[in-house]
Amino acid sequence: MSAPLLEIKNISKTFNNHSFGRSKYLAVDDVSFSIAKGESVALLGASGSGKSTLIRMLCGLEKIDPGSGSISVNDRHLYEDNKFSPQIREIRKTIGVVFQQFNLVGQLDVITNVLIGCVANKSLTDVLLRRFTEAERVAAIECLDKVGLGPQAYQRASTLSGGQQQRVAVARALLRGSTLLLADEPVASLDPSSAKKVMDVLFGLTQDLGMTLLVSLHQISIAQTYCHRALGMRKGRMIYDGPVADLTAHRLQDLYGSDAQEIVTDSYLINPSMSEKYPTLLSA
Numbered sequence: 201m202s203a204p205l206l207e208i209k210n211i212s213k214t215f216n217n218h219s220f221g222r223s224k225y226l227a228v229d230d231v232s233f234s235i236a237k238g239e240s241v242a243l244l245g246a247s248g249s250g251k252s253t254l255i256r257m258l259c260g261l262e263k264i265d266p267g268s269g270s271i272s273v274n275d276r277h278l279y280e281d282n283k284f285s286p287q288i289r290e291i292r293k294t295i296g297v298v299f300q301q302f303n304l305v306g307q308l309d310v311i312t313n314v315l316i317g318c319v320a321n322k323s324l325t326d327v328l329l330r331r332f333t334e335a336e337r338v339a340a341i342e343c344l345d346k347v348g349l350g351p352q353a354y355q356r357a358s359t360l361s362g363g364q365q366q367r368v369a370v371a372r373a374l375l376r377g378s379t380l381l382l383a384d385e386p387v388a389s390l391d392p393s394s395a396k397k398v399m400d401v402l403f404g405l406t407q408d409l410g411m412t413l414l415v416s417l418h419q420i421s422i423a424q425t426y427c428h429r430a431l432g433m434r435k436g437r438m439i440y441d442g443p444v445a446d447l448t449a450h451r452l453q454d455l456y457g458s459d460a461q462e463i464v465t466d467s468y469l470i471n472p473s474m475s476e477k478y479p480t481l482l483s484a
């Protein structure tokens with residue numbers, strides 16, 4: 201296997217839980233894993249298991265607990281001496297993030313939403329006045345073409361479907377030159393057909409452009425269709441790291457507890473062939 205693009209060692213995240221006096225809540229508990237360049241990996245786990253917190257830590261939106269470990273992307277560390285590395289802006293440029301919420305400015309056209317992705321290289325005034333060079337516009341259209349949205353470049357973002365808006369978010373990551381894509385439940389609020397288009401784009405990019413993908417998902421069938429490997433979280437701990445094909449009914453029970461039945465039934469609606477893999481869960 202090639203050298204890891206993303207390497208995580210023993211990271212933890214503790215939140216102050218204000219609802220219960222001064223108690224602390226360990227949302228991510230001593231997690232370690234690595235992902236090689238070009239891999240597509242599914243991040244699975246029940247609601248509240250820590251997937252979003254982990255993704256937010258990997259892109260530097262959430263700080264890891266002091267002294268709890270390390271995160272490196274392409275051999276560059278996000279943290280040095282418990283602080284963000286001086287190179288954090290450069291490292292962040294190599295990481296594209298797609299969230300469940302579309303995060304586009306609905307009143308702006310699609311191309312401007314993509315160009316906002318190069319904001320790190322421009323002054324705020326240039327961005328607000330939409331002062332982009334011809335070369336930047338051409339590059340943005342190329343990225344939109346890669347996600348199948350070139351013809352929609354001058355349409356208002358608010359007129360796009362949810363799945364199209366997710367693909368604009370992917371085009372934005374492409375324009376930034378990101379080599380690592382982190383997607384946090386990117387298809388959770390989409391119908392099956394739009395979800396398929398978004399996953400086709402995410403997976404196609406890892407195949408065609410050698411990008412690396414970590415995607416959190418609720419539907420096992422989507423993980424099985426697009427990813428060879430899965431990471432599984434339960435109560436903040438990483439309890440599974442292996443082939444998606446080896447996620448037996450027993451392992452799903454470990455991951456999802458009493459929700460395993462519901463997760464498999466939801467996936468079955470998208471992919472009826474699940475009945476062959478999980479007959480016991482589906483007939484329960």
Ligand SMILES: Nc1ncnc2c1ncn2[C@@H]1O[C@H](COP(=O)(O)OP(=O)(O)OP(=O)(O)O)[C@@H](O)[C@H]1O
Pocket residue numbers: 215216217225227245246247248249250251252253254
């Ligand atoms: N800012 C915060 N302050 C306090 N607790 C938090 C905060 N963010 C997350 N948590 C808690 O950490 C735990 C993990 O949350 P997280 O959102 O990472 O789970 P998840 O696996 O992504 O869930 P879902 O699939 O529902 O999005 C939850 O119990 C959540 O309430």
